[in-house]
Amino acid sequence: MSRDSALRRTLDAIAHLGDPQPPWTDLLQGVQEVIGGDSATFIVLENGDELLSFQQVNVSAAAEREYAQHFCAHDILIPPTLGAPPGSWFDTHELFSSTFLSRNVYYADFMCRHNARQMLAYIVDQGPQRRGGLTVQRNTATAAHQMLDGTRVRRLTHTLQQGLARRDARARQWFGDAESAFTAFDEAIFLVTSAGTVLHASAKAQAFFGTHRALRLRGQRLWHPCAQTQQALAAGLALAAQSHQQVRLRIPARSAGQAHIELELTRAASQLSLGNEALVLARIRLDRSLRSIPSIDSLCSTFGITPAEARVLTALVAGQSSKQHAGLQGVSVHTVRSQVTSLMTKMACTRQVDLVRKALLAP
Numbered sequence: 001m002s003r004d005s006a007l008r009r010t011l012d013a014i015a016h017l018g019d020p021q022p023p024w025t026d027l028l029q030g031v032q033e034v035i036g037g038d039s040a041t042f043i044v045l046e047n048g049d050e051l052l053s054f055q056q057v058n059v060s061a062a063a064e065r066e067y068a069q070h071f072c073a074h075d076i077l078i079p080p081t082l083g084a085p086p087g088s089w090f091d092t093h094e095l096f097s098s099t100f101l102s103r104n105v106y107y108a109d110f111m112c113r114h115n116a117r118q119m120l121a122y123i124v125d126q127g128p129q130r131r132g133g134l135t136v137q138r139n140t141a142t143a144a145h146q147m148l149d150g151t152r153v154r155r156l157t158h159t160l161q162q163g164l165a166r167r168d169a170r171a172r173q174w175f176g177d178a179e180s181a182f183t184a185f186d187e188a189i190f191l192v193t194s195a196g197t198v199l200h201a202s203a204k205a206q207a208f209f210g211t212h213r214a215l216r217l218r219g220q221r222l223w224h225p226c227a228q229t230q231q232a233l234a235a236g237l238a239l240a241a242q243s244h245q246q247v248r249l250r251i252p253a254r255s256a257g258q259a260h261i262e263l264e265l266t267r268a269a270s271q272l273s274l275g276n277e278a279l280v281l282a283r284i285r286l287d288r289s290l291r292s293i294p295s296i297d298s299l300c301s302t303f304g305i306t307p308a309e310a311r312v313l314t315a316l317v318a319g320q321s322s323k324q325h326a327g328l329q330g331v332s333v334h335t336v337r338s339q340v341t342s343l344m345t346k347m348a349c350t351r352q353v354d355l356v357r358k359a360l361l362a363p
Helices: 003-013 024-035 061-069 098-103 103-113 149-183 203-213 227-242 295-302 307-317 321-327 331-344 352-361
Strands: 039-044 050-057 089-091 118-126 129-138 190-194 198-201 214-216 221-225 246-252 260-267 279-287
Touching: 003 024, 003 149, 024 039, 024 050, 024 129, 024 149, 039 203, 050 061, 061 103, 098 103, 098 321, 098 331, 118 149, 149 190, 149 203, 190 203, 198 203, 203 214, 203 279, 221 352, 227 246, 227 279, 227 321, 246 321, 260 295, 307 321, 307 331, 331 352
Parallel strands: none
Antiparallel strands: 039 050, 039 129, 089 118, 118 129, 190 198, 190 279, 214 221, 246 260, 260 279
């Protein structure tokens, strides 16, 4: 395919970045062909260097796995691109000397081994919580300054910046409309990464994080003082991001004067994400009428059940399904269903609703 036809196809992909299913792969492949590379990647990072997503064209599964597991932390392009405005190009051939590259572990042990002796990186997004970039890899390192300044590439990057700006405007409009709808019901929403960093929060959510003693933000990341609750929150975000099922988490109040929190987590619409990153839309519901769930020890002593069974019982009270609880705890759904059967026997119940009722009435 000629570079002119590749440019036309790439410009068409840019025009559809605001679609419900944005063609990020077509964009990535088109940029690779226009630039003249052997492979391309779209990387989204959180808090500087924590990998959120890795999307690729013509990159081996082994290279992707090695990058995610180890080499992302040593990526030589991350430090010099930090803080660079969207639309900037970076070239490893110009950034680093041959002496530096020959002695650098990332270049010698990762890039060269996977046929990427030169990387040309284009900054797509540079926000306070996350940043994203398109990178074209070449097996042979050659001067690229003239090509990047050429008419074809300048047209591509100018159109891409316009397309990303339109996409961001539509995403903000989408979130604004959702915020208005939920605010009308006196509820708060926020958009969060699978790692727990809040990207956007409605006004009510911001007020909630500013006043609530239990669930709050630390450096824009969700935090709860109870380690067990923090682990359940992390697992719930991961489960919601990886699947399209709704996850419900009930976070007990830290004091008698506070409301219990119920979080409803679901995977956010694709047009809100950069590339193939999985974002989560969270809904905060407060309920001052709910009774606190008895502690694990209390449930064990009251009903003669095991701690694992008590955790299943509290999950049922919180509205979680057996499948959701299994995913949060990292166990088989068959194990959880067996524990539910055991609970019914020990607590003399024939329905799950009876289990919940007895748990709520327990001392």
